[in-house]
Amino acid sequence: MTTRDDALPATEVGRVDDGAAPRRSSRPKLRDGTDDPRVLKSLEATWTDDRKLIAWLCTNDHKTIGRRIIVTALGFFAAAGVMGGLMRHQLATPNSTLVGPDFYNQLFSMHGTTMMFLFAVPVMQGFALYLVPLMVGTRNTAFPRMSACAYWLYLFGGLLLFGAFATNTGADAGWFSYVPLSGPQYGIGKRPDFWNMLVTYSEATGLMLAVDIATTILKMRAPGMSLRRMPLFAWASLVTSIMIIFAMPMVMLGANLVQFDRMVGTHFFNPAEGGDPLLWQHIFWFFGHPEVYFIFVPALGFISAIIPTFARRPMFGYDAVVLSLIATGFLSFGLWVHHMFATNVPELGKSFFTAMSFMIAIPTALQIFCWIATLWTGRIVIRTPLLFVLGFFFILMIGGLTGIMLGSVPLDLQVHDTFFVVAHLHYVLIGGAVFPMFAAIYYWFPKITGRMLSERLGRWHFWLFFIGMNTTFFPMHILGLHGMTRRVYTYGPETGWSMLNMTATIGQVINDLSMFLFVLNIGWNFFRGERAGDNPWSAPTLEWSVSSPPPPYNFAALPVVSALYPLWAPKRPPTHVRGLSAQIREGLATTVLDAKPDVRYAYPSPTIWPFLAAVGVSIWLVWSIWSVPGFAWGLIAPTIAFIGWYWPSKREALEELEWEKEP
């Protein structure tokens, strides 16, 4: 098949196609990467979404979707935070009657489920979706319609869970929803069903985004950005995505097996009929432990992006950090049984998992040493993002130390299911994910919105949260050692736990105050903040080379990269790519290892089908909660939507044919 392009010298930008071939339009061809003033206009027109409502539902721009995911996740963070606050107020005094035991069960289950499935993992993927294409120098992710569908699924799943909660059907079997408590015998009404559905939703979202992000990182890096020149955040996102691909199918499968037990009477978890409740714990934690690292590894990436900028020097030990990230990814799959030390797993197995749990500290420690070396030898500029990173060091260290304690079987058996574990996991997750996430928000907010956040409010936010967080969770270590078990809705005054519980609740109030300042900072500066300019931090990676907020096409000409920190290195020609279409949404696929330009690539246009597919899948999943035939009939709607999604439009096909060139 020959195309008109064969006859068209690529160098002559804007040359008029003479229309000799059938079905070719006669508009002049505009290619990017030149000084022609029409190119920018054309890129703008090609990449900008309409402002109509329907276009709002159709968009597949990674920046818009990434922003939506981040904002939605922060909304869920706030909701789950309110639930945490309610629990703290209930526990502030003995024999409190603020909430009853049944509602308390729903509160802690919803709090954990929301924080893990609807806040922490999505917010990290949201950042990756927003930042990765900008960091690696491309115009959109590899599968933009999939990103769009993933967002809607995530939103619908979350709303469904909260809708159920609002009608007294909130998940109540803990965030890990253990059988038999969530099984057919003890699971109340439809509560566990909604939890199972949420898992299906959020894991489908996670998997779609993971494939999308991994492909973008591997195949769409700017020419010259070999793997050795890839920003560390992109490495962290790649490792996370691959981990997600291997871990999330397990819990999706498991949640469906529980659902089958509940709906059609299978016996996977029923010991009376040859099933095994412990099987669920294996399934859940095989996913659940890596999940902690889906949250933690991107956070490591944030830190490795932020520290060099504020130490004013390249990262110390780039190779070591990359290898540590990969090692963390592998090791995180060998830890799951340390959540099950109180069950009858073989003793030898316990020793193995203890050893593995200690081992995973090594790559993390290695990275911490690299960061310290970078800071030590740099010229430190203390701004709010760095402050949160330094807070991370302190808090994660404490969480890591209690982690080592919990990793050893005898100690774990003593404090299993006590507040000691609650303290540990909050130190790890708040230290390991929430502090870096705030660092990331302060760091990239100027890029995303074009405005700076207030340093003064930022510092107040940091210090109040730092103090509040420690005041809330440190006493829980002691409470746990004194025997206060998890998930109790109240306690008597004779236990002597009142004082420490009251302290923790006061800490919670300080946290609330810090979050209020954060919201104020965001809300005020979104409209009134100082203009940021392209690169307010003089940072070295590609996202800072474009305007803030970035234009819809990201880069007027795709960059060519010749150094690990392109904005800190002298420019060496070639500096940019030319020759991609300015009239259709076109990108460049490069080779995996060396990022040599390989194939031009036409992005799919925005369409309503991913939204409809998410609606269809929702109908299917909700229907299947109430009816077994619904499991089959409900498939019709999503099937139609997926076919519509794929079905080529003639206009687009003709447009793309204009630019087609055979391999």
Place this chain on the structure above:
Amino acid sequence: MSAKHEGTRVGTRRELIPASVPAVRRGDALDVAELPSYAFAHRSLMWWGNAGMMTIEGVAFGFMIVIYFYLRSLSPSWPGVGAPPDLFWGTLNLVIIVVSALPNTLCGNAAVDRDTHKVRLWLTACCILQLALCVVRAFEFTVLNVRWDEGAYGSAVWVLLGFHTFNLVTDFADTLVLTAVMFKEPIEGKRYVDIAENSGYWDFIVITWLPIYAVLYWGARF
């Protein structure tokens, strides 16, 4: 369009994969206008998306088999209730599925050659075989000799077979849609990549059936 493709055998799959037109340096810029707008195998983004999809499903299949043996290891007798599944329909399915790999491969190769006629021919053949497989699969469910609610063994068998059936039917629908698309003009070059990737996905269905068949039909016999 189809006439254009007729007889244009540009090369075998192997020759095409590594071919890359280098970008040309022009002044400060790297000119990529001469680069192809689609490519096959690992050069195409679809291949990576497809690989991700197959990994996800492969992991899920793998875990389902692990769960089968986990439950088996806890059970004093396996199958506890009833007899192992009858071999006829499952083995027939095995034969058809292995045979289906042939038109599937030919279809993939024709796609790489962008030979529209052959693509249409072999896609149609694949559709017929896949339909046959779906019919045979329905019979398989009738000879499992156990119900899903008769103990853990029955549950594992039904879910494992059901899960593979879900993939089978999904890919059948996929192939039907692609066939329809290939009979609709104009055909962009990237549709041939889709055909090649669909063919790769069918290979995955074929390959996963081998261990699942072994587990389902022989796991209860040894």
